[in-house]
Amino acid sequence: MLPEVTATRYVTPLREGGSLPGIVEADDLGTYVMKFTGAGQGRKTLVAEVVCGGLARRLGLRVPDLVRMQLDPVIGRAEPDPEVQALLKASGGLNLGMDYLPGALGFDPLAFETDAAEAGRVVWFDALIGNVDRSWRNPNLLVWHGELWLIDHGATMIWHHNWPTAAAAAGRPYDASDHVLASFGPDVAAAGAELAPLVTEELLTETVADVPDEWLVDEPGFTHPDAVRRAYVDVLLERAAVVGERVTLGERSAERPSQVPEWLRVRLNRRAGE
Incomplete structure (x- = not known):
């Protein structure tokens, strides 16, 4: 289970994020980026953060540490922004915190x-979780102490918003043409050879166990939170075995031209000629 802390002070909103996460301080003297159950995207965004963040860490990718974070809405009383006040009021109880990386x-x-x-490892991982939000438009990558850190996995596993589509999602292709790392010649084949064998049933079961029951209850089509966890395991396990062969890099077809900006297209062409 993820460690649990209590938010003690709301510091400032991060308006770059669509769900309006905020920087908060907690009773362990740590500083966190907090994502709220009361945000418009709902609790499934937090589930995606826990599953994908935990899986990334277990595969050796760098992601901020996660914590369960209790929130008493009273800490937002002094916040002058009514939108933030409303968000805090709607998010009392258990939320999600991510370790704040100062200076990143x-x-x-x-x-x-x-x-x-x-x-290649990042692209393969994003293909596994179906990340639609690591493009050159919105990289969701940080550089901290000279190393890449992966953040913001709320827009992943889109199939868990409509579970009847999940079985088909396991074999769905992943178009990485617009991925922010596409211009660096990602070696997806090598990444798959390294990472796919690590994505075992045991590893996935351990990962989804970190999702709190209260974020999984009342899921349509499921009788118990453990049944929902098992569904995540089944889809990701099946996808890990095949996704390396379903990644598209480089220019799209004439029917679907790439939206990559000119600077990235030039770098892609240069890499292709090396």
């Missing part, structure tokens, strides 16, 4: 480099 910079592919091996 947003990843800029023009300013920072990574190698084909690391790029």
